Amino acid sequence: MxxxxxxxxxxxxxxxxxxxxxxxxxxxxxxxxxxxIRPRPFEEMAFGRATLRPAIAVVLAVGLIIGLIGALAGVGELVRPQPFSVDDFMTQFEESLRFSESFATDPQAEEFMVMYRDSARAFAQAIAKIMELPTPLPGFFGRLLKWVGAWLSAPLALLGKWFFVSIWIMLFARLLGGRGSLLGYLRASSLSALPHVLGAFAFLPAVGGLMALVGSVWGLVVNYRAVQVSHGLSSDRAVLAVLLPYLVLLLLAAILVGLMVGLMLAGIFSGAQT
Structure with a gap:
């Protein structure tokens, strides 16, 4: 029975x-x-059975959907692959160098930029020759394996990102007085992966970027509710717990960029004086 x-x-x-x-x-x-953003699903996930399986299942399911959308968008390349173009590569490379060239005022810097540009062209030509080499598998089946691999790797990538972000948010939630357990918060925060399905439509020409932005912001709002419910925090503290990891990351990135620009300017000025 x-x-x-x-x-x-x-x-x-x-x-x-x-x-x-x-x-x-x-x-x-x-x-x-x-x-x-209703409290009930977060309460069920945070205070349900003491297992992480439902949370992992939610994140993996969302990742499979994201990967499937991306795979369907890439069907055209699977059937008709775009050949590698050295000229297109160099055009994009030149655009990326425009900002750096404004600092290349002395002869040594100009010579370095010329060598850098020649090296990039040689690299692009080598890639083009490698793309023309015969492979053990026929071209279509090789692209098919790559296509399936890209689809199936999306859930694992989303799972790693979710776990990494959740650990940092958990840390700040505890610093702000949160009383929830790590397991309860991870279960509740898995629901924040749901809005990120919109990010899979980033390939759309006009609205793709906006949809990805909406999905990211929506995910933060869902995570806010997960922190609030699982840790019993007030609204303002829950908002801080969600945003502080990103603010710290932006601060570190700004410091790193400032150091790089400072070193670049110091090198240019020292070269000009000599």
Missing amino acids: DRIVPGCVRSSRRGRRIMTTQALSSWITLAKDALL
Whole structure:
């Protein structure tokens, strides 16, 4: 006789749990309520069973959807691959050098830029020759394997990003007085991956960038609710816990850029004096 568990049916023949329509409907409702920032799904995830499996399942499922959208967008390249163009590569390379060339005022810097440009062209020509070499697999099957690999790597990339960001947010939440457990917060914060599906449409010409931005901001708002519910923080402290990791990262990036620009200017001025 089959034993029924919430949302699943256990098969007596194979001993496997099969998801029912009711279970799928409950997951869809949970995702919809999370996207609407309602407290119930976050409470269920944060204070449910002490296991990380539902959180990992949510993130991997979202990653598979993101990867599938990107794979479907790249079907054209799978059938008709774009050849590597040395001229196109050098055009993009020249555009990236425009800012650096404004600092190349002395002869030594100009000579370095010429050598740098020649090296880039030689590199591009080498890549073009490598692309023309025969491969063990026919071209289509090689591209097919790469296409499938790009699709299946999306869930793992999203899983790593989610875990890394969640650990930092957890740290700041604790510093701000949060009382929740790491497991409870990770379960609740997995729902913040849902809006990032919009980022998969970044390839669209006019609205892709806007959709990706909306997905990122929406994900932060969902994460805010996860912090607030799982840690019992006030609204302002939950906002700080979510934003502080990104603000610290921006501050470190600004310091690094400032140091690089300072070293570049110091080198130019010292070269001009000699």
